[in-house]
Amino acid sequence: MNNLSIPNNYWDTSLYEDKHAFVWQYGEDLLKFLNPQPGESILDLGCGTGQLTEKIAQAGAQVMGVDHASTMIEKARQNYPHIRFDVADATNFQVDKPLDAVFSNAVLHWVKEADSAIASIHQSLKPGGRFVAEFGSKGNVEAIVTALSSALEAFNISAQTLNPWYFPSIGEYATLLEQQGFDVIYAILFPRPTPLAEGEAGMANWIQMFASSFLAELSGEQHTQVIHAVEEQLKPTLYQQGTWTADYRRIRIVAIKP
Template identity: 85%
Template sequence: MNNISTSNNWDTSLYEDKHAFVWQYGEDLLQLLNPQPGESILDLGCGTGQLTEKIAQAGADVWGIDSAPAMIEKARENYPHIRFDVANAANFQVDKPLDAVFSNAVLHWVKEADSAIASIHQSLKPGGRFVAEFGGKGNVLAIATALESALQGINIPTQALNPWYFPSIGEYATLLEQQGFDVIYAMLFARPTPLAEGEAGMANWIEMFASTFLAGLSGEQQIQVIRVVEEYLKPTLYQQGTWTADYRRIRIVAIKL
């Protein structure tokens, strides 16, 4: 249980090794972004920089930011020719307005959605675009329900432990429109995601992405909770030696008016 992380204290080797799907699925999103040579683009929540590099390969002038220092350190190591900085989605600043802000698998970690949208809006040129994908309404509902049930079983209240923001299209598009965006594309879709490492896949996922639920528990309690969650989810999310996370993603393209 040494790999328990918080969203700001990521184990980058685990992230790159076992959870590569985070950016591999994001390559699709790059087609929506359609970066052009010479465009200035921010990769918001760039992680260890894989997609930032792909944007750079298109000839764009790209800058990556992430709130986790370990991620930025690793991104700089991976791609020393790209600028990476530690900054927060809810209050970052830019030197000059950008053509686009791109964000993959990040904004469900930012509960201050209004602040993040305001930061994104102020960073764009008029006509600039915001292209994002993150967890949408119903994302990992089975896993979250199992975690809450397991914790209630040992009398741990769970309200304050959930780290995520999973909006519906209506909710998120409304927030964008209220702050001066024109939402031109919005989609919510199921994307069941197979997890690496066979039987250990769900435990690994919980340790990496749902660690706040386990905060404050002893090592023994953590193992017990994960075991209960696995038993609860096995009939629906474990087949032929592979765990699947019940992902639902929201995908957005919005233009600054």
Template identity: 75%
Template sequence: MTNISVPNHDWNTALYQDKHAFVWQYGEDLLKLLNPQSGEAILDLGCGTGQLTAKIAQAGAEVWGIDHAPEMIEKARNNYPHLHFDIADATNFQVEQPLDAVFSNAVLHWVKQADLAIASIYEALKPGGRFVAEFGGKGNVQAIVSALNSAITAMAIPEPQTRNPWYYPSIAEYATLLEKQGFEVIYAHLYPRPTVLADQEAGLANWIKMFAGTFFVGMSAEQQAQVIHQVEDTLRPTLYQQENWTADYRRIRIVAIKV
């Protein structure tokens, strides 16, 4: 693997594992689409703390996990010392031997240079190899993003849109990118997946701190707290029910074959 670190987000791995386990728990269902077989060579692209990598290994596949965040890889190695993990960038990674499959859960919405990631995935696969992924699709967390932008604008902090770290494509947009690189898209699905957040009242604030840190670049702790409080006030009528916050997730699932 090519070791490339692009640290553009500070990951709190304890908060990730303890309060955001839904990231990989929902991903377990995606493994049915992957259907890993014994002896297959599979890459878990954006493996996080390694839970789904371990699930793939349990099927008998030879699996590697890569993530651009050193703290995620360190935690994955601690969690699963018998598996192989590397620091690498989704837009520029290499493998020693062509793979049967590339699997990716809840990662590619962080990769704005989608064409570069797709090119790297294509090059890593054998002819006939499959790419199986799920990530945020068009409209994902739209209510949360809108509330964040509004709260930041209200504080006269300029250009909140430039702070958004995510890429949420439509099926047509992403399938077109795949086909341009030489993939055949055999399955694509965009669906709403409202996601209940842990820790009840603190759930939305925890989510924002975990995933939306780039919105707060240059702000004081007091300003950050003010923004989060305003976002909670804005979204409470729609996303807070029965003492739990629910994030307005929309996910895109893709299966594509290298032809």
């Protein structure tokens, strides 16, 4: 369930599953905070291709996955036909019955309308229900964004207007949660340098998967030039021993609806 600047909500699910499995592999650690129990009703908000939704189901919970990208939902349904997956929007989704928990991994930094998303999450939970999430924090991929901004200046393009992400501080996001009625019981910000697959092509693949909106106004040739410029700028710091590393910083949040 992502508010994405990708045409027609198109995600390349093969590239996602093949080259970017770290998205859900790192998310498995977040499941410890969710601690799903048999019989609980849980929503996986922004489920992608469904790997973590399946993990929640394996705990015995009644889980449903939703995502804004129809290509992701189609792939999730193929992967796990025994689980319900629906297309929905984080800012205005509805549930049939109040939930025990909402879980969200690597999604909410795509949702700039944070107030609307938090309101939707709050209204979907039972009293005592919990919200467990991890997403990009203030400073996430800052080196990559800085390099993209510098490369785009050559074409008189402002990266700021094309940036699809919302990377809040802990204080900012916890305050938004409290304003909507949540009790924030756990919040941490931590660096998580993330190795990218595919050796020398790792950064180019990452940009094409997650940062394509920055390149939306470019021709194919300009697209290649910008990626090359970004690689040249970042190589001294983010490319070592044949592997690119993305400069991730993450927020992890647990909040309760009183």
